[in-house]
Amino acid sequence: MVISCCFICVFAVLIHKVSLQETVEAVIGASVLLPCSSTEHDLKLQDTDVSWRHNGSKIVCDLTPYSNLLELQDPQYQNRIETFPLEYEKGNFSIKLTDLTHTDAGKYTCYITPSDEQKTVQLIINESTAEKGNTTTDQENQGEESRPDIVEPSTLWVLVCISLIGVIVLIIICLRKNISRCLMSSARSVGSDAQEVMNPCTY
Known part of the structure; x- marks a missing residue:
């Protein structure tokens, strides 16, 4: 009976700590919002720490209710992170990443302590609209080159x-x-x- 109770308690803790993953898509050069919200209703901001990590190791930013701790921030994200301190009261610790590049793609994890919550966001970086347009134009030009009704001079001779x-x-x-x-x-x-x-x- 005691073992069963312990197993149920451990299982409940694991469910509580489970990481919820969300997929977000953006294009190169644009900005993207990486969402992170706490499900705790009695969250005490003075005792709460939030940290964002990229692919488990790179420090994107560390948040507290009153300031951003940027001393250990990876240089890749300097001057590219926008936070929303007014939203902390609502348990919203989302961040905005600007000037996106291909290297920004990957998994972003938001750690909320002491509630031990983890929110995971999978960021997918697509080509920009301009690059897509150039690619489409190139493909159209290639298609025109391969069209049978356009005869090259050598073929004409x-x-x-x-x-x-x-x-x-x-x-x-x-x-x-x-x-x-x-x-x-x-x-x-x-x-x-x-x-x-x-x-x-x-x-």
Whole structure:
């Protein structure tokens, strides 16, 4: 019975400390709000400490109800973090990260003590709208280059040469037929003349 009670208590504590994860997406160069709110109703701000970490190690910022402790802040986040002290009373410890870069992507964890709460935010960094536009333009240009109705000069010359060769071949064939006909008609006329010479009745 005692063991069962202990197990239930431990299980309840684990559920209480479970980290809630949220996914947030943003684009390069923009700003993003990383949410973190305490579920404790009797939170005492004078006894509460909040710290934000990136990928478990980088110090994003440390918060207290009255000030920001930035002495140990990672240089990557200096002058890029905006906090909202007026929201602390409501248990809201969200922060705003500005001038986003690819290196800002990853997991951000908000630790709230002494309530042992953890809020995890997965930040996904996408391309900026301008980069997407350039990528789309490049893809369209590539598509135009590969379109069959746009003929390159070299291809045009090949087509012209083939056409000329075809015309020359047709001319040669026609000439050969005409020459053959002429030869055959000449041969016939020669044969008829010979017959006239050989036939005495013609005189």
